[in-house]
Amino acid sequence: MNRFSGTHHSEDTPMPMQPWFPDAKLGIFVHYGIYAVDGVPESWSFYDGRVSREQYMKQLAGFTAARYEPEAWARLFARAGARYAVLTARHHDGVALWDTAQRGLSVARDTPAGRDLVAGYADALRAEGLKVGLYYSHSDWSHPDYPTVRHPHPETAPVPVNDNRFSAPAPGAEDPAAWRRYLAYRDAQVRELTTRYRPDLLWFDGEWERSEEQWGIGELADQILAVNPATVLNARMLSRGDYATPEQGVPMRAPDGPWELCLTINESWGYQGDDHSHKSVGQLVRYFAETIGAGGNLLLDVGPREDGTITGEQTVRLEGLGDWIARHAPAVYGTVAGLPAGHHYGPSTLSADRRTLYLTCFDTPRETVSVRGLRTAVRRVTVVSTGVELAHRVTGGLHEVPGVLWIDAPEPAQSDPYATVLALELDGELDLYRGTGRG
Numbered sequence: 001m002n003r004f005s006g007t008h009h010s011e012d013t014p015m016p017m018q019p020w021f022p023d024a025k026l027g028i029f030v031h032y033g034i035y036a037v038d039g040v041p042e043s044w045s046f047y048d049g050r051v052s053r054e055q056y057m058k059q060l061a062g063f064t065a066a067r068y069e070p071e072a073w074a075r076l077f078a079r080a081g082a083r084y085a086v087l088t089a090r091h092h093d094g095v096a097l098w099d100t101a102q103r104g105l106s107v108a109r110d111t112p113a114g115r116d117l118v119a120g121y122a123d124a125l126r127a128e129g130l131k132v133g134l135y136y137s138h139s140d141w142s143h144p145d146y147p148t149v150r151h152p153h154p155e156t157a158p159v160p161v162n163d164n165r166f167s168a169p170a171p172g173a174e175d176p177a178a179w180r181r182y183l184a185y186r187d188a189q190v191r192e193l194t195t196r197y198r199p200d201l202l203w204f205d206g207e208w209e210r211s212e213e214q215w216g217i218g219e220l221a222d223q224i225l226a227v228n229p230a231t232v233l234n235a236r237m238l239s240r241g242d243y244a245t246p247e248q249g250v251p252m253r254a255p256d257g258p259w260e261l262c263l264t265i266n267e268s269w270g271y272q273g274d275d276h277s278h279k280s281v282g283q284l285v286r287y288f289a290e291t292i293g294a295g296g297n298l299l300l301d302v303g304p305r306e307d308g309t310i311t312g313e314q315t316v317r318l319e320g321l322g323d324w325i326a327r328h329a330p331a332v333y334g335t336v337a338g339l340p341a342g343h344h345y346g347p348s349t350l351s352a353d354r355r356t357l358y359l360t361c362f363d364t365p366r367e368t369v370s371v372r373g374l375r376t377a378v379r380r381v382t383v384v385s386t387g388v389e390l391a392h393r394v395t396g397g398l399h400e401v402p403g404v405l406w407i408d409a410p411e412p413a414q415s416d417p418y419a420t421v422l423a424l425e426l427d428g429e430l431d432l433y434r435g436t437g438r439g
Helices: 020-024 053-060 068-077 118-127 174-196 219-228 235-240 281-293 312-327
Strands: 007-009 013-016 026-030 084-090 131-137 199-204 260-264 297-302 349-350 356-361 367-373 378-383 392-395 404-408 419-424
Touching: 013 053, 020 084, 020 297, 026 392, 068 118, 068 312, 068 367, 068 378, 084 118, 118 131, 118 174, 131 174, 174 199, 199 235, 219 235, 260 356, 281 297, 281 349, 281 404, 297 312, 356 367
Parallel strands: 026 084, 026 297, 084 131, 131 199, 260 297
Antiparallel strands: 007 013, 349 356, 356 419, 367 404, 378 419, 392 404
């Protein structure tokens, strides 16, 4: 199947993308793990040699989850306007956040936390009406059977592979039997996650270190979908993924099919106490509006402290974004991508019936807001957050080329401090002129 067609699963029985996902618009990514104890980068800090693996694993003794209240997380995520969340059930470091029965590390066995942290998270999200997502890394840089085969085509990998002792053996030292044991371990852990918590979404990672055939992607996907055929899978399930996953950088052209931008609030995925480079609420509103205007979801990341609390800086920003979304909910939920570039100076969304166009203005509108190339007549224009109606008119145009729609700017008191949204009620479905003008 097409990697991002939105019909996943098996070639014989394709299923449509679950409608809740493109309608959700905002998810919360949660990077929670032992790396929060010392505030070092998750997994990568020992993989890259910034700290030794021994020093990294000493964090196991300091991970308490003493103030972990998943119900508080879920309430915060709901206030932020999110419709789903994704928790790092196991990152590349191999430390599981649940009481896995498989060989490997677990916070339930190996830390003072001493319990399953995933079950409460899943229950709390569902109590707030949020969909449950779990992150799981294909790779485990702590498992003895993991660095036992090499990528057969390293030139096709997006980053260098086969050059780190935690992920690959030396040339000639491959052990296929050990690799089969590793896949059995991975598959068993994924089976635990799917049967115990029945996640609505599984967010895989680490796929670049092996080929699709080495991972056994088809078999793993079939295993997952046998438990719950409606499970949404991200693109890091390769040919069996349902949606694209650009990371940190806003794509200049929207990926084909459903997609989701994952983005940190500061510069770190997990908790790093010395990272104070937080994006402002206004900047997050811009990221969000631009993402949904191009048809994607924003998966906004938080990194809780080791005790399970989310910092005040991140909480304030989630609540600020949530307040803006609440003021503009009709322009957010259930919409689709809006106008192509060039028709309006800013992002836009379109109602599902294509009869209401929502224009986002990041700067306070002055005099007028214009739309070019709009063939459909406009019946009414209002400010979404206040309902105030605005005058509008069309000037110019010739033959098939429509004139310019001019909308009177709202009064300053009607403008939003982060982004003002105007609703254009159309006299029919949206129809755009995309030509070059009269010759």
